[in-house]
Amino acid sequence: MWTFDFRIRRADMIDIPGLRLMQERSLRILGRDFYTAKVLDAFLQRMSTMDESVVAEGHYFTAIDVSGRFVGSGGWSRRRPGYDGGGLQAGLPADTGLVRSVFVEPDWARRGVASALMRQVESDAMRCGIRHLRLAATLSGVDFYRSRGYRAVNAGAFDLGPDEAFGYVDMTKALMQMDELNSLAS
Numbered sequence: 344m345w346t347f348d349f350r351i352r353r354a355d356m357i358d359i360p361g362l363r364l365m366q367e368r369s370l371r372i373l374g375r376d377f378y379t380a381k382v383l384d385a386f387l388q389r390m391s392t393m394d395e396s397v398v399a400e401g402h403y404f405t406a407i408d409v410s411g412r413f414v415g416s417g418g419w420s421r422r423r424p425g426y427d428g429g430g431l432q433a434g435l436p437a438d439t440g441l442v443r444s445v446f447v448e449p450d451w452a453r454r455g456v457a458s459a460l461m462r463q464v465e466s467d468a469m470r471c472g473i474r475h476l477r478l479a480a481t482l483s484g485v486d487f488y489r490s491r492g493y494r495a496v497n498a499g500a501f502d503l504g505p506d507e508a509f510g511y512v513d514m515t516k517a518l519m520q521m522d523e524l525n526s527l528a529s
Contacts, residue, residue, distance in 0.1 A: 352405060370383060422441075478493065478515075
């Protein structure tokens with residue numbers, strides 16, 4: 344799918360090294376007003392930006408500009424992230440997915456990349472029977488997700504060691520299914 348001067352496609356395992364470089368740059372630059380450099384370093388060292396398993400599941404997407412450069416990424420999963428045990432979602436309904444690892448190249452921020460990725464993520468999740476999405480938003484991403492209809496559930500922080508914590512906000516959104524959309528149209 345081409346949108347403006349980028350396109351979105353499913354990510355492949357071969358994309359992971361390049362995606363991680365873009366994601367780290369994104370977190371360091373777009374997150375610097377919300378986290379100290381020390382906290383960002385600790386997060387990237389201990390947690391990383393994404394699990395390879397989310398790409399292997401086939402529900403992870405990348406935005407690529409006309410020159411082939413990664414300008415964004417994001418996806419969803421039925422599995423918890425590796426830092427949270429990596430297993431199937433304990434205690435979550437089968438119709439709930441987790442939005443995972445949404446990042447935008449800083450030079451492309453506020454140009455529609457994240458919105459296009461989230462439309463793709465939500466559409467793909469709905470096609471797979473997902474009716475609710477949850478996510479742990481970085482502090483720099485809370486306003487974006489709120490503008491996309493996600494609501495805050497609670498705030499938390501990943502403990503990264505002495506005096507180091509990476510704050511986040513748990514958010515959720517109910518997705519309309521195609522049958523619900525069709526009934527609204529008639």
